[in-house]
Amino acid sequence: KKYIAEPFKIKAVEPIAMTTKQQRIAAIKEAGYNTFLLKSKDVYIDLLTDSGTSAMSDNQWAGLMIGDEAYAGSKNFYNLEAAVRNVYGFKYVVPTHQGRGAENLLSQIMIKKGDYVPGNMYFTTTRLHQELNGGTFVDVIIDEAHNSELEVPFKGDVDLNKFQRLIDQVGPEKIPYICVAVTVNLAGGQPVSMKNLKEVKELASKYGIKIMFDATRCVENAFYIKEREDGYQDKSIAAILKEMMSYADGCTMSGKKDCLVNIGGFLAMNDEDLYLQASQLVVVYEGMPSYGGLAGRDMEAMARGIYESIDEDYIKHRIYQVRYLGDRLIENGVPVVRPIGGHAVFLDAKKFLPHVPQDNFPAQALAAELYIHSGVRSMERGIVSAGRDKEGKNYYPKLELVRLTIPRRVYTYSHMDVVAEACIDLYQQRDSIKGLKITYEPPVLRFFTSRFEPL
Ligand SMILES: CC1=C(O)/C(=C\N=C(/C)C(=O)O)C(COP(=O)(O)O)=CN1
Secondary structure, rough: OOOOOOOOOOOOOOOOOOOOOOHHHHHHOOOOOOOOHOHHHOOOOOOOOOOOOOOOOOOHHHOOOOOOOOOOOOOOHHHHHHHHHOOOHHHHHEEEEEEHHHHHHHHHHHHHOEEEEEEEOHHHHHHHHHOOOOOOOEEEOOHHHHHHOOOOOOOOOOOOHHHHHHHHHHHHHHHHHHHHHHEEEHHOOOOHHHHHHHHHHHHHHHHEEEEEEOOHHHHHHHHHHHHHOOOOOOOHHHHHHHHHHOOEEOOOOEOOOOOOOOEEEEEEEOOOOHHHHHHHHHHHOOOOOOOOOOOHHHHHHHHHHHHHHHHHHHHHHHHHHHHHEEEEEHHHHOOOOOOOOOEEEEHHHHHHHHOOHHHHOHHHHHHHHHHHOEEEEEEEHHHHHHHHHHOOEOOOOOOOOOEOOOOOOOOOOOOOOHHHHHHHHHOOOOHHHOOOOEEEEOOHHHHHHHEEEEO
């Protein structure tokens, strides 16, 4: 069987209900045509994000019951520290409430005004924290990543020439670290090859430039290496992951993805001085270095989730379920980012709605229409998410996408069929979909709270 069955049986259920089209039209209007502003009760199948939306296991729920809520030195912290050491191999870990908590600490510690931070495609919060600390993000991903239909096995790879060019242009002393995302969310959940990680490490080390991973979906990345890279087919996910992380000096982690928890994150590193600085700063924003904005029970759940995330059956099903949805859409000619990524299927809104110019927010319009049509919630990952540059001008990303993000261990293949049918129906009616105009825009990360109206 190509798509393996769910490697779990259901022990608890959370009922979901379909709404009427009238209810959905009223709801999306009230939400300003922004799926982020919909109420969960009005959503049938929620594919907004895989962040914090996964199902925990009975083992993790049991862990919640042994939360050591001591203010300092919680038992659960030491379990988390051991899990990070055992699974990723980093020496030190500072818990944070979620990924951007770690991004805040890392950016404040390592970036000084006028620095440049190269990375394989931008991510919204990551780039913002770099900019807030006076850094400039420079995209060094391979060109192919910006082309939705190229079937490149490791589209997340860093272009070493772009990295070298930046070093030559600004000098290594202006580059505190390169941020390598494994996988690359906005390229469509695209992986980085082990070969490329080794080469990036070699190049960076030559100039004393650190490598920090954004490890948010690192286990999915490990699966692609096992599946696609010579020499890794017979290695365990655990061994591949360990080798991947050995090429990094540290990582920021949003535990809300691959660590299978609803809240949590951390900054991990090998450098004692960085650990000392992170421990000094974490108390300002998150709390003691032994809890970093998390309850003991949440650290326990994350420690257990880290071990569960490298289970071969779990990760194989996770990837295959996403691929199942992607394959359905590809078979029906619906334009999606290829190859299918690890955590989501990305509709290519530029190809889906060629008659809607990017200034009229095609991905935002498509996400709203998909919700009205089917109650399925997705996320805009296009010009709205890209935001504005320092001069206030819109970024125009090549990729104008609607992300159908699959939570881990939550939905079944039948739900994927519902989503596929909705997208295929909509594709057949695509000419009737109009663009939007923006009616409210916040100063930063506008995609979270902007409001729109149909043109
Ligand atoms: C690659 C990457 C992310 O995808 C990420 C958050 N992603 C969200 C919320 C998403 O919906 O993709 C973050 C921020 O993590 P946080 O949402 O603060 O736990 C960092 N890196």
